[in-house]
Amino acid sequence: MTPDIETIGIAALFGSPSPARDRADAGIMAAAAGIGFLAVRDFPGDDWLTPDKRAQLLRIFALPDAEKQELLRWNFDHTKKNFYRGWFPLQPQAVSYKEGIDMGPDLADGARVTASDDPLCEPTPLPDEHALPGWRAAAADYYRVMETVGTMLMRSIARGLGLPEMTFDTYFDGGISTLRLIRYPLRDANAGVDTSGPEYSVTHKGETRTIIGREHADSGFVTLLAQDGVEGLQAKNLAGEWIDVPPADGTLAVNFGQLLERWTGGRVRATRHRVIAPKTVRFSIPFFHEPRVDAEISPLPLDGAEPFAPFLYGDYLWESATNFVEMSGIKHLRQPRRAKAS
Numbered sequence: 001m002t003p004d005i006e007t008i009g010i011a012a013l014f015g016s017p018s019p020a021r022d023r024a025d026a027g028i029m030a031a032a033a034g035i036g037f038l039a040v041r042d043f044p045g046d047d048w049l050t051p052d053k054r055a056q057l058l059r060i061f062a063l064p065d066a067e068k069q070e071l072l073r074w075n076f077d078h079t080k081k082n083f084y085r086g087w088f089p090l091q092p093q094a095v096s097y098k099e100g101i102d103m104g105p106d107l108a109d110g111a112r113v114t115a116s117d118d119p120l121c122e123p124t125p126l127p128d129e130h131a132l133p134g135w136r137a138a139a140a141d142y143y144r145v146m147e148t149v150g151t152m153l154m155r156s157i158a159r160g161l162g163l164p165e166m167t168f169d170t171y172f173d174g175g176i177s178t179l180r181l182i183r184y185p186l187r188d189a190n191a192g193v194d195t196s197g198p199e200y201s202v203t204h205k206g207e208t209r210t211i212i213g214r215e216h217a218d219s220g221f222v223t224l225l226a227q228d229g230v231e232g233l234q235a236k237n238l239a240g241e242w243i244d245v246p247p248a249d250g251t252l253a254v255n256f257g258q259l260l261e262r263w264t265g266g267r268v269r270a271t272r273h274r275v276i277a278p279k280t281v282r283f284s285i286p287f288f289h290e291p292r293v294d295a296e297i298s299p300l301p302l303d304g305a306e307p308f309a310p311f312l313y314g315d316y317l318w319e320s321a322t323n324f325v326e327m328s329g330i331k332h333l334r335q336p337r338r339a340k341a342s
């Protein structure tokens, strides 16, 4: 039988060294090195993982279209000045059938917009306070809670790798984490998009299911995902089978990105995942925990890790993130800040 994705209580990660913390570290590392997915619960701010609290954030989807359009990114509306942050609308022809918003650290702390000449550091267009009273404060609080969970998980992973626990902290100080809110509506059967091809549909447990989130591995380090009670997310296990990552209130799904996989010499796995269409609209709230744009990624002192030429996180992120459909057409707008060693 396929083992389920483990749920691990992480309260002890927030305290001083203890046997409970050692157990949590071991469980996290085993999941990171195994299937590359886990679920975590019990942490400060976990009251956000309830339907009522999530609904506070998801109110943004009820804005009138005109107000969402104000938040659009340049690739969807050339009158806008934001390239990387902001709204992405439904793209009916795309395999990933979703709309939503990407928000940066200025949401939690406006002073953290650092480089006006770097789209990765641009301010996030946000709805007016009067349109959604209290929404910004709620989203800012959620962002801060996730940043702290991300920090504690990275410390746990450092310990699990036998590295000093603060190894990753300096990279993430001033980081550019992204809080993304996603809505996946039901596909309109009359939209003229043929979803019968293999890109759009798969057979799962004997049923034909439409894909609404294309198979991918995340780019960066660690992703903290709140699902809003509706199934659909699947992870590819070591045997190459797709297994469900069921939503559960009070838990965050955790998975790891390709950069962490590479940085750790493959000890942490960047697991591929996808979303198959449920019978109802689905919402999810990923938080991509990310370092500073100018963090220099160089080989960690780990046995067996492949050496590589150091590079800047921002350069890597831009190259990789702009391959996703919601970022299409913007790659040329940012040049690497450091020339690649030839």
Ligand SMILES: O=C(O)CCC(=O)C(=O)O
Residues within 6 Å of the ligand: 180, 182, 213, 218, 225, 227, 233, 273, 275, 283, 284, 285, 286
């Ligand atoms: O909606 C989900 O559950 C998954 C979203 C996801 O994988 C992503 O945004 O990278």
Ligand SMILES: [Fe+2]
Residues within 6 Å of the ligand: 216, 217, 218, 223, 273
């Ligand atoms: Fe993902």
